[in-house]
Amino acid sequence: MQVIGNAGDGKDAKEMELEKVLHMKKGFDHTSYARNSLFQRIVTTLAGSIIEERIREVYVTLRPKCLMMADMGCSSGPNALQVVSRIIDVIDDASRTINRQCPQFGVFLNDLPGNDFNTLFNLLPSFNQGLQEAEGSSFRPCFVSGIPKSFYGRVFPDNFLHFVHSSYSIHFLSQVPRGLVSENGEALNKGNIYIAETSPQEIHKAYYAQFKKDFTLFLKLRSREMVSQGGMVLVLQGSFNSDNPDSIHSLLGSTLQDMxxxxxxxQEKLDKFNMPFYAPTIEEVRKLVEAEGSFALNKLEAFTTDWSIDTSQNLETRAKFVAKTLRAVTEPLLETTFTHGIMDDLxxxxxxxxxxRIARKKGEYFNIVLSVTKKE
Ligand SMILES: C[S@@+](CC[C@H](N)C(=O)[O-])C[C@H]1O[C@@H](n2cnc3c(N)ncnc32)[C@H](O)[C@@H]1O
Structure with missing residues (x-):
């Protein structure tokens, strides 16, 4: 069973299945993910040249008549469709270069069942119209479907996908690591919700062990679902150091401690709550890809982005942006343990x-981009 409020007392009735509760803030109001995912959109755009290079190579090598691609962890905002439309542009351009008709597209938007697919689907008519206008006479059908399933299980048939993309999703774990609670049920990461300065060493070990298990499984499953020579680009949140305690999540944890x-x-509720999330280092990612063995590594790069993206804005505007961005991602998770009524104040x-914090010291996310090819 996948849990978030890890009571560690073996009483499954107290546990919640993460798959059922993990989703970004639904709908289209001022706190929704759809309206507060500019940060993720910019990170994906910054990784754009690596995504474009990989998809172009895949297409030119395999030349499928219908290109099957998946966005794993697409969420509910406009970001997923923006990536898809960029990919279609690249293929359209590559088709002209090699003098072939542009392929049809099978686009699979994957996320957990609790994802707000309706908000995403409502964007589809204007997406299709935009494609038709942009591609003109070379327009080829693009069949878009939603796939509500965990990417830590099989999602597609064998040898099905030519290209897999995922942005800002793979750092979510399949469950909160079990080792955050002692055998007799005592919370070990007291006062924190992720690896923080006051976390004992076992906390980092437990988080990394869970990431290693989940990421290795993700690679294994996708390698079954992808054709040989298929390509995959993953963009994820990472860390400078393997037990970096200075993350935005430790700041959110200390804000909860203030509450x-x-x-x-x-206090007890906070002590037992931990995020199902791990931001690996670039070396951890490299080691796991090599050890799993199904993929050849094309590129593994990292870049930093300011928490607020735009450092030219004043401190108030930047802090508001950072808080709204993190709220759209973390509020549904926090609501599994803390009441809805405290969220505005929190x-x-x-x-x-x-x-x-940003007045005194720069706050930065460390972003990792991984580009791989499925081996023969
Ligand atoms: C921060 S959002 C990123 C969304 C989008 N890719 C973007 O760049 O804006 C992370 C998404 O990953 C999804 N996710 C997390 N774990 C997942 C899993 N095991 N299977 C499928 N989706 C998952 C979440 O539900 C969420 O919608």
């Missing part, structure tokens, strides 16, 4: 903490 001190939430306090 405990104010008497708004219970993220307001978090915004204040972010402002204090």
């Amino acid at each position: 405990v001190l104010k008497g708004v939430i219970e 993220y307001l306090l978090f915004e204040i903490r972010v402002k204090e």
Whole structure:
């Protein structure tokens, strides 16, 4: 069973299945992921040349009549369709270069069943119209479907996909690592929700062990589903150091601790809550890809982005942007343990903490881009 509120007491009734509760903030209101995912869109755009290079090579090598591609962890905003439309542009251009008719496209948008697919599907008519207008007479049908399933299980038949893309999703784990709670049920990562300065060494070990298991499984499963010479590009959040305690999640954890001190939430609840998330180092990713063995590594690069993306804005605007971006991702998870009623206050306090922090020290995400080819 996949759990988030890891009680560690073996009572499954207390556990929640992560697959059922993990989703970004639904809908299209001012706190939704659809409206607060500019950060992720910019990161994917910055990785764009690697995505374009890989898909072009895959197409020119395999020349399929219908190119099958999947976006794993597509979420509910416009980001997924933006990547797809960029990929179609690249293929259209490559087809002209090699003097072939542009292929048809099978596009599979994958996420967990709790994802707000409706918001995504509502964007499809204008997406299709935009494609038709942009591609003109060379327009070929693009068949888009939603696939509500965990990417830590089989999603597609054998030898089916030519290209797999995933942005800002693979750092989500299949479950909160079990080792965050002792055998007698005592929380080991007290006062934190992720690896933080006060976390004991076992916490990092438990997180890395879970990531190793999940990422290796992800590679194995995708290698079964992809054709030989197929390509995959993964963009994920990483870390400078393997047990980096200075992340935005540790700041969110200390904001929750402030709420405990104010008497708004219970210490015990915070002590037992941990994020199902791990940001690996570039070397950890390299080692796991090589050890799994199904893929040849084309590129493995990293770049940093400021938490607020645009450092020319004033501190208030930047802190608001950072808090809204993180709220759209983390609020549904926090609501599994803490009440909905505290969320506005929590993220307001978090915004204040972010402002204090970026006034004193730069806050940066470390982003990893991995480009691989499925071996023969
Ligand atoms: C931060 S969003 C990124 C969405 C989109 N790719 C983007 O760049 O804006 C991460 C997405 O990964 C999805 N996700 C996490 N674990 C997953 C899993 N095991 N299977 C499928 N999707 C998953 C989440 O539900 C969420 O929608």
